[in-house]
Amino acid sequence: MTEILFTGISQLVTSASGPQRGAAMRELMVIENAALLVRDGRIAWVGPAGEAPAATEKHDLGGVAVVPGLIDPHTHAVWAGNRLWDFEARVAGVPYETILAGGGGIRSSIAATAAATVEQLVALARPRLVALRQSGATTAEVKSGYGMDFEAEVRMLRAIQELGREFNLLSTLLIHVPPTENREDYVRGVCETLIPDVAAESPATAVDVFCEVEAFSVEETRRIFVAAQAHGLKVKLHADQFCAIGGTELACHMGALSVDHLEASGPAQIAALAASGTVATILPGVTLHLGLPAAPGRVLIDAGAVVAVGTDLNPGSSPLFSVQMALALAVRLNGLTPAEALTAATVNAAAALGLSDRGSLSAGMRADFLALHGPDWRELPYTLGANPVRDVFVGGVKI
Numbered sequence: 001m002t003e004i005l006f007t008g009i010s011q012l013v014t015s016a017s018g019p020q021r022g023a024a025m026r027e028l029m030v031i032e033n034a035a036l037l038v039r040d041g042r043i044a045w046v047g048p049a050g051e052a053p054a055a056t057e058k059h060d061l062g063g064v065a066v067v068p069g070l071i072d073p074h075t076h077a078v079w080a081g082n083r084l085w086d087f088e089a090r091v092a093g094v095p096y097e098t099i100l101a102g103g104g105g106i107r108s109s110i111a112a113t114a115a116a117t118v119e120q121l122v123a124l125a126r127p128r129l130v131a132l133r134q135s136g137a138t139t140a141e142v143k144s145g146y147g148m149d150f151e152a153e154v155r156m157l158r159a160i161q162e163l164g165r166e167f168n169l170l171s172t173l174l175i176h177v178p179p180t181e182n183r184e185d186y187v188r189g190v191c192e193t194l195i196p197d198v199a200a201e202s203p204a205t206a207v208d209v210f211c212e213v214e215a216f217s218v219e220e221t222r223r224i225f226v227a228a229q230a231h232g233l234k235v236k237l238h239a240d241q242f243c244a245i246g247g248t249e250l251a252c253h254m255g256a257l258s259v260d261h262l263e264a265s266g267p268a269q270i271a272a273l274a275a276s277g278t279v280a281t282i283l284p285g286v287t288l289h290l291g292l293p294a295a296p297g298r299v300l301i302d303a304g305a306v307v308a309v310g311t312d313l314n315p316g317s318s319p320l321f322s323v324q325m326a327l328a329l330a331v332r333l334n335g336l337t338p339a340e341a342l343t344a345a346t347v348n349a350a351a352a353l354g355l356s357d358r359g360s361l362s363a364g365m366r367a368d369f370l371a372l373h374g375p376d377w378r379e380l381p382y383t384l385g386a387n388p389v390r391d392v393f394v395g396g397v398k399i
């Protein structure tokens, strides 16, 4: 048994465990002058330092704030090539959907990724995941979706699996953009071949679809979800990024883990999310990078939805390599309070991945936590462009 008592904690700040909605998202537990006992990688006790139990080993953090490790519930961290050309085109006024419809955008990342080996994909993604972890992400989700064909899709999943030896990752099969020809054959193949194969070999735990005018329809999404669920895979969705075409309502109805983006969501989509257990994941990096409207984070919380925040790290719509910055942007762009943003980036992000063993500093949870540089946790939602995270602990071990 290994046992470490962490002391020198000016403030220990956490949400309660489990998904939080409405006003509960703002209710943090704050313990001043705290201690944290870790036993075999799990939290055994938290409380005031004066009441701490004895432990075989001690670690003095030197008087700084401690928060749960952040969870990034939405990334596309594996890709090859770059999107510097379409970045320049977009800032000169060409819309993202126009670039995509013309064969650029996501389609250019697909071409570059198809040409890369698993080893090359791993080498390209590793520094991105290191940056995310240094920014506070102790768990991250990574999607496929830049595969030209099923083989390339599976190569991406293999790369994510390989990276999972170094990082805590969840892997999602993303059905991203339809081929320009034989679309019906493609969707049938996804349902009848790709999903059964992936479910049998288990390189992914969930299936995601990009449901949008320029990507998959609501009916195609429904068929893919039915196939995924029939094979025991969870489902999640990219929806309402540009147009609200009904994907959010479908996903809530089918018990999806999360619906992500939501920049174009209106009252019907907000009501569907609020009435469901499906997590509403907002991605403020996209708002910043594409100059899109912000997802209605404030309205979603006030309506009673479970709101999470992620980076959406990807080359085209959100080259955001910091989960702390995503949390900080959710306060500026989506109207979350600092406390709500912490909940969105911890327990609610865990729920968006179907995880209940992390995100909160309470007994029994994984000992994934962050020691900040300073004594006040609010540096985390406040800081822009510098890293307020000093140390990252995963399972009680400093990385």
Ligand code: NIG
Pocket (backbone or CB within 6 Å): 076, 105, 106, 109, 210, 238, 241, 286, 312, 314, 315, 316, 317, 318
């Ligand atoms: O979440 N919108 C669709 N998919 C990604 C973008 C991927 C890309 O542009 O390469 C997203 O924003």
Ligand code: FE
Pocket (backbone or CB within 6 Å): 074, 075, 076, 238, 312, 314
């Ligand atoms: Fe995405």
